[in-house]
Amino acid sequence: MKPMTKDNAVDIEKELNLSNGNVSKGVNSVKLSQDEVKIAARDVRVKYGEKEALFGINLDMPKGKVTSFIGPSGCGKSTFLRCLNRMNDTIDGCSVTGQIMVDDVDILSKQVDTVLLRAKIGMVFQKPNPFPKSIYDNVAYGPRLHGLATDKNALDEIVEISLEKVGLLKEVKDRLLEPGTGLSGGQQQRLCIARAIAVDPEILLMDEPCSALDPIATAKIEELIDELRGSYTIVIVTHSMQQAARVSQQTAFFHLGNLVEYGETEQIFTSPVDERTKGYITGRFG
């Protein structure tokens, strides 16, 4: 295998026919029964103004498992993730077409209320973004918003359970009223996860949740993702292939707005079918 250099990167892309945006539909080796599927995307296309970002994605994500999206920067994996809870609605000039079925409901249809949808499909962002409020208020914000707690005690319980689930309760028990921004980066990200699961979502979307964290904090988050699997369907975007290999059961490889290959994680990393996947995971481009 040729070592990756700046000069031959272009050659490899040409060789692999990567520059052409309209390549054939990707390889899909994940076979799921009807009951196992939680999210089913059909021909999802995204345009930012005139520029096309996604060229028809078909993808089934299984219930209670972790699906990871990998691919080079600008490949559309984050864009696709943001389609799953309609976050792209907030971007001017962004249009999404196609169909995303979550439990037999097309979440892209105009009838779906985004507020309720986002309560059902929580999201964790790249950079930890706790509100500049107390730890308690950070977690309690969602439940308060949706009226999930009838009284103060119920709210306290939700906050406690959520913090417990992300393993933060022990660390912050005595300072629930201190600002969430005073925590360390890893703690902040776990606080954000606690905030997301406090509204009891079915799906958790994570957009590179560890890219701003050090290895120890990353390990904790990965551990947490593993624990949360089962109770939640998790979709994670990551730049780290090792992370994808560690935490996910399914991996989808995106490239230039296309889904190139989707398969069981082990299979993707050991015997990828598509040449481009092979090229990416072996570090020849990306």
Next chain:
Amino acid sequence: MTELKESMQKAHARLKKRRAAEKRFKMFGVGALAFAFLCVLMLFTSIISNGYTGFKQSYIQLDFVMDETIIDPDGSRDPAKMRFSNYNALVKTALKTKFPDVTNRRDKRKLYGLISSSAGFDLRDMVLDDPSIIGTTQSVWVMASDEVDMLIKGVFDRTQPESTRPISNTEIAWVETLEKEERVESRFNTNFFTSGDSREPEQAGIQGALVGSALTMLVTLALSFPLGVMAAIYLEEFAPKNKFTYLVEVNINNLAAVPSIVFGLLGLAIFLNLFGMPRSAPVAGGMVLALMTLPTIIIAARAALKSIPPSIMEAAIGVGASKMQAVFHHQLPLALPGILTGTIIGMAQALGETAPLLMIGMVAFIADVPSTPFDPATVLPVQVYLWADSPERAFVEKTSAAIMVLLGFLITMNALAVLLRKKLERRW
């Protein structure tokens, strides 16, 4: 080798030039600062040296005979009747007994002019407060007239020839007699803060203008703050980005640069003539100033909203907040310090504004202190303008004193803005 050396020499020469240029630039900066500082210093020295005497007032002590035949001729002690008695006669009698030599009609008028015309009212208030003093002789400190006040403060030079002096030799002789008997005193001028405008300088005060300013600012704040913040939130977060909103945006920025007198004309045409709002009233003035302040607040609020990291909005929307909830729960509270700073600066600007208020009649002479925003009133800068225009010498110090009060308010407001920003600023 020689070539290299040559180029090094050139670089060396250039280095010298570069350093000299840097030094020059620094010196320009220091020079500009020093000049600005000097100007401010001169302004303040001039205002303070002219104005500090405005906070003082000369008083003259006289013995007044509370003659029952004048105050209460029928002996009923009825306040309603006693209110209209001729107290000035008591003042005249007191002066005549003090200086019995004055017989000439013209000199008598001069003599009565030593004392402010407010002395009669002071005596009336004393009698109404305590009717038992009728029939006694009271030694009372009353205000000196503005010319005597100027003489005592040393503004009028006693050594000048009589013809070039606004006060005659006889008057000076009377004042000197009083001074010798220690019947002249300079006191802190509380009257300046407790009364409205007056044609007599010694009786003129800024309370009317202060209350007028406060009422006007209240109306301005109540209108421009909510409107400005709402407009900023809508434009920044909700409005579609198209040509029309772009046009609105450009126009708001332009409005901030429109001469303030134009807003005054607009107020005259629309608020007074079309809506028939009261002339000279703080409510109309406040509305005009609100128009003027709106662009400032909108621009400041938009900048403050823009400076909040979008991740906060995303986080709120991500847990299912609607856009409005995300803005009002998170973005607005975080942007508030910036918005408040902009608002205070806008308000300070409005507080010092004169031109638009002239258009809607707030320049009228109003002696009463307004009690509602619908009463005719004037404001501090307009009061300064009015007094600066008055011919009496004593109004010069009043003008400077009023400027000092106005500047005091402006500095306090700006300090408040800085303090608020320091205190509420949050890091994330």
